[in-house]
Amino acid sequence: MTDQTTSSGHGLSHNQSLPSDKQRDQLVKDSIATNQQITEQVKAQQNTSKDGAQQADDFTQVQDLPVGTPQGQQTSLSNYDMPNTATDSQNQSQVQSALNSGASKKAAFNQRDDINNPHTPDTDGLEQTHFGYKTVNKAEKQARVADVFTSVAKKYDIMNDLMSFGIHRLWKRFAISLSGVRAGQKVLDIAGGTGDLAKVFSREVGRHGHVVLSDINAAMLEVGRERLINAGCNNVDFVLANAETLAPFDDDSFDLLTISFGLRNVTDKDAALRSMYRVLKPGGRLLILEFSKPIFEPLSKAYDLYSFTALPMMGKIVANDAESYQYLAESIRMHPNQQTLKQMMQQAGFVNCDYHNLTAGIVAVHRGFKA
Secondary structure, three states: OOOOOOOOOOOOOOOOOOOOHHHHHHHHHHHHHHHHHHHHHHHHHHHHHHHHHHHHHHHOOOOOOOOOOOOOOOOOOOOOOOOOOOOOHHHHHHHHHHHHHHHHOOOOOOOOOOOOOOOOHHHHOOOEEEEOOEEEEHHHHHHHHHHHHHHHHHHHHHHHHHHHOOHHHHHHHHHHHOOOOOOOOEEEEEOOOOOHHHHHHHHHHOOOOEEEEEEOOHHHHHHHHHHHHHOOOOOEEEEEOOOOOOOOOOOOOEEEEEEEOOHHHOOOHHHHHHHHHHHEEEEEEEEEEEEOOOOOHHHHHHHHHHHHHHHHHHHHHHHOOHHHHHHHHHHHHHOOOHHHHHHHHHHOOOEEEEEEEEOOOOEEEEEEEOO
């Protein structure tokens, strides 16, 4: 009997041969070669990814903003203005030159450009204008007017009541009656000061309308802002703006413009009227409420006596500032008369211009439309 033995379970039969030493060495060499091949493939893929990332970085270069550019006014260089990053000194100088030119570029509108004085020694030289009865350089007038209204801002409403015996409220009510303002419209009240007109317009335009109270004087505007916020006028914005430029506002923006007892303080009234025409929508109207020339000579003499004696005295007692109210009285006398102002409005482009004398011409309301 032949003894034929098999491994139980997982043993090998005697006729199955195990790998030789030579075969085992070959298997190890093959495994090592395969691992090296895989490693080189991985490295090649990584190098390709780095090259792509470098190309992406070169395409999306980031240029630092000009040093010292205020927040909200940054100006970045466009791709075709931005030089490529270079290592040689010539390209480095080009980069610095581009940065310097970028630093000189400013946003189209600077937040304070609207109240900057458009009249400087460079633009106007020594050209002069009136400040009340005084003659001053054009470049000086805006600062002088600012001093006056900063001084009287807190007492402005009280003094208006005292100086006009409260009649100024009737003058303003009549001007509002000529406004034709309707719900949903946009209104700009220029030199709006303490907000008498803006408060009424806020109610008239309703929740879907919008009123902007603007003034060149921060102290006056702050008084108006406080009053209107306390009155619950939540559809009113408050903007520091120069009436000569109205820089913050786009063309054809408003249905109604009003300026109440402010035009006579503007250095260049013709420029102010042109700016008003610019921001007014076609079909919109401008209302100017301002002191004017009494139409009766006896009244004119009495008015002069009152203005140059009583007004400075009341200013001294109530506001502790007689000089500012002396200027206000003088500025009224230097303001154009009714017919002259009407012609100035027409020259600025307004049509269907007319005016209404109030209190025998002490005050007049001028009205004009944009065709």
